[in-house]
Amino acid sequence: MIRVGVIGTGMIGQDHIRRMTTVLSGVRVTAVTDVDARVAAEVGGRIGAAVHATGAELIADPQVDAVVVCSWGPTHEEYVLASITAGKPVFCEKPLATTQEACLRIVEAEVAHGNRLVQVGYMRRYDFAYRQLKHALDSGQIGAPLLMHCAHRNASVPGHFQKEMSITDSAVHEIDMVRWMFGEEIAAVRVLVPRRNRHGGDLQDPLLLILEMAGGVLVDVEISVNIRYGYDIRGEIVGEDGTVALGVQNPIEVRREGRAGLPVPADWRERFLQAYDVEFQEWIHALAGGGQPLGPSSWDGYAAAVASDAGVEALRSGGRVPVVLAEQPKLYVAEVPA
């Protein structure tokens, strides 16, 4: 039974607590903390977990085997570094940290520690359909990949959504996904800018990202954050011998009033509900087996940050921006083979 402490008991934190408390096997939430002490007390009280005044206290709690960080992005670096210092596994919701420099400091701390402790919350790698896509690619049945077409559509975004967040918050999922899918780094990023959607106000929405993979695969990604009809994620890989795409997944089809209607998920929670469950279950199983986490690493978090920064610069400049990474430490080499 892995005993987990959760830092940050807002919407996502509470969802992960629900998951670990009522859905998954082999885990117990033993401690919580939040910047809003009242919320932390309420949540902790409900599940019988210790309530700590600070993240540092929670990390130090001997009843905490592993840490889950769901707090505000700017606090991630501090809690992840503290967990590494304490030698405790830490699952950090994306982003790993808000700057690539901070991400690199975490990578360096983990390398100094000597083995993997950090996992970053990129849940697409745990989605059944994406896994089938990767499985089909890796099986060789479509030959070597050449192109990938993606779309990432949100029905709408909150009022505080900033222009750059189409890249740093939305496209970053595709950035992580293609690194995992093709097992190689992104070499350069471009951002093309079409007409602006009036529903997006001042946002530059939609965007068309072009990601060049190190091996020459070209990925185009539509990012739309005001598509209105629902949440929609597409992916199709073009290989030398054929193609493979995310398929159609409609639990039901209704025919009435002149048309056949297929439901569309309302948001990412609905679309990736099971992926989150699998993500946490596999993390818990890896820790329970005494091993290191196998999911997205701090290197992945760092590489995503660098590519995402390149995307933001490409959006500003209109040009092609290379993605320049630090040398990859040996600790992470197996994960993204050249």
Add this chain to the structure above:
Amino acid sequence: MIRVGVIGTGMIGQDHIRRMTTVLSGVRVTAVTDVDARVAAEVGGRIGAAVHATGAELIADPQVDAVVVCSWGPTHEEYVLASITAGKPVFCEKPLATTQEACLRIVEAEVAHGNRLVQVGYMRRYDFAYRQLKHALDSGQIGAPLLMHCAHRNASVPGHFQKEMSITDSAVHEIDMVRWMFGEEIAAVRVLVPRRNRHGGDLQDPLLLILEMAGGVLVDVEISVNIRYGYDIRGEIVGEDGTVALGVQNPIEVRREGRAGLPVPADWRERFLQAYDVEFQEWIHALAGGGQPLGPSSWDGYAAAVASDAGVEALRSGGRVPVVLAEQPKLYVAEVPA
């Protein structure tokens, strides 16, 4: 934490043990038994559960809060009755018992006990797509139901499969599903017999069942147990204002060698993997909350047995066979409203 004892550690029993041990929350397998003591010892040893010589011993074990029966069908009645006598909740894999008389004895024992202890393993009610189908029907968007078209196709069946099992083992899932879907009993059954599939040897395969619901809805069910291409389940309800059908669910689509190819599940385990997880999780949550099980009841098990027997008789006689049930005890009234 619900402590479960498992009677029967064959393929299905081991799968449920895996589920309760490594997937689900709030449950622990504390005891096992099997007609093959060596298998029971091996399985029990692996998970640190007590190994009992008999089902009776296991049911009596104070470390067992609830019983899961996965043994050979003819033993179900004995273990379920013993669990009721012990006042312990019992999850019994289908069939509830091998005759309708035995099922009725269980119903009567449970009624005498005074509240629900028994749940029968009809997992389709937990499948996301079937639930969406029922949700669409209940929402009224297609109006009152008139017809339902179903197909139940198995790639192949084991050598010991008997002629009647197309009804008692396969169609019984549709029998339970339509009772739940329409909230009413089956009034009569017919079985129509087409040309025989040469791959089925002596089996009468396929079959076309016609189920008449009490309220007049007519359900046709193709049962094919040698369809060869995979496991395939269909359902479409025709209502006064439209239709709703199980949809297309393809995680991926591959295009190569002259066609677009969509994967088909190999068997029921692949198709209903998540339904089994949900089925057990909801059962555990209901027990953990101190309540009665909410899933298919012993009345459902009994009613399915009677309808299934009618189907076997209809196959033999070629005629329309009414489904005649005992009077429904009040304990179960809410579940299948008239």
Add this chain to the structure above:
Amino acid sequence: MIRVGVIGTGMIGQDHIRRMTTVLSGVRVTAVTDVDARVAAEVGGRIGAAVHATGAELIADPQVDAVVVCSWGPTHEEYVLASITAGKPVFCEKPLATTQEACLRIVEAEVAHGNRLVQVGYMRRYDFAYRQLKHALDSGQIGAPLLMHCAHRNASVPGHFQKEMSITDSAVHEIDMVRWMFGEEIAAVRVLVPRRNRHGGDLQDPLLLILEMAGGVLVDVEISVNIRYGYDIRGEIVGEDGTVALGVQNPIEVRREGRAGLPVPADWRERFLQAYDVEFQEWIHALAGGGQPLGPSSWDGYAAAVASDAGVEALRSGGRVPVVLAEQPKLYVAEVPA
């Protein structure tokens, strides 16, 4: 250039005149007649065709090489027999005649004439998708057929629609289609009756027909004539080695307001527009080549009438009604091989 005379210039007649005048190659409409002389004069005037007072006059017109009969059903026998007597090819919209006895008189007249002159307007045999279905079946890729599931749904029917017309007008298309698809006669018919759709008033709607083919294939056909959402035709054949079904044909897919929407045809004209064109073009090409018509024969018209009558009797009696045909004359033997 085949010169055609059209008897009956109502809605269907005018549509076929449009087809022969502005769409198809190798044909000219040289004469028309109608029970309503004013309509005939108007239509004939528009295209420069002779306007005759009676069908007999039109058939006798030396400027008429071939006759198209689109008049009221009860007049079909007279015009078809007169065309045979005149030795002129005649395309007769379905039904060939309104009783099986009348159909048989036509068969006998044609046999006495010595070669085929009559073609009946069953257009499904010319639909691209049905042809692909038959092609897949005949190729052997799904093995010998065992079952077929069909649905025939009309959005609504006119006020004068009678109870029996669900069989004689709607299901008769499936009756002809399965004879052609499987190359054998229908042996018996049953009609099962579910709850009545309130939108159908006094009609018994929907119906579930069960057709037994001579070789043992069983066909179930849902007939719904008030489905409201559009016109929808389904067909799936279950064979020993796999299945083949009419596929999904959506020219476009719209995503808005929470769902993906697929258009459904409004009626049979929209669904079978091209089939009608192909039907007439192939008929014209066969005549132009100096040969006999190759489409549905008067035997097909007769056999459909007998099976349709059996369906009406089955609806009345609730039982299984055998389809008893006269001996098939040699003239037609090649068409529906045993």
Add this chain to the structure above:
Amino acid sequence: MIRVGVIGTGMIGQDHIRRMTTVLSGVRVTAVTDVDARVAAEVGGRIGAAVHATGAELIADPQVDAVVVCSWGPTHEEYVLASITAGKPVFCEKPLATTQEACLRIVEAEVAHGNRLVQVGYMRRYDFAYRQLKHALDSGQIGAPLLMHCAHRNASVPGHFQKEMSITDSAVHEIDMVRWMFGEEIAAVRVLVPRRNRHGGDLQDPLLLILEMAGGVLVDVEISVNIRYGYDIRGEIVGEDGTVALGVQNPIEVRREGRAGLPVPADWRERFLQAYDVEFQEWIHALAGGGQPLGPSSWDGYAAAVASDAGVEALRSGGRVPVVLAEQPKLYVAEVPA
């Protein structure tokens, strides 16, 4: 009855002759010519058409009301100009001419003539699905367009296929289609180059074109000319209020050997068979009505040539190449409204 003379009786010429001779209404092929006199004599003899030694002779033939040019591309300019000089309508297979300068000379000749005589063979505008796509866009149901995603995939290309032909022969169909779809000109072109498909030998295959429309819509087009699995054309428009895409069109679906298989067209002839018929039928109807052709004009041919040249330059330079057109003569203004 329009009397047509066909210049060029190779594969495409013979297919159009078949179409005008045995499929379409209101047209007769009265004259043919070809650079290979023997082929012309053979084809002409078969259909009873005059065989001319040269295109000039054919155009001058008083039995020729309208000209169809299917000869080798470099000869198009000469024949189209001669037809204009003769005041005869001319249907010219794409390209209108092999250089934009030649296209502009044709535009100027037609403007000098005073009304439209020329139609260019861009058949996608006649495809039912593309028309439905445009209809949905024009209806306003998805709001103003922002993006369009296209793919144009050929199974393979002949040995003589040159690098630039991926743009000038394949992508030129999308170039014409988007001008028609959005009713505005292309402002600039980029070409992005992924890893090369080994099946393409020296070709740069696939390519990713980016077309910027004058109004800001951005179009990405995958051009793959060695996709191997068949011919596949995709299009999806993203608007402010939703999306609309070319749909799934599978006449049948076969389930066998572990998967559901959907046929893919082998080539463009199969995919666009009906579009060609409609294209010619509408052209003939327009001429028969005494009017001007309504299809793609010489201005469309010229504009496609300029955009295609920009694409070739963009492929060479790697940069963004503006599309600079001559001023549009009033004769064509209605067709592509600003």
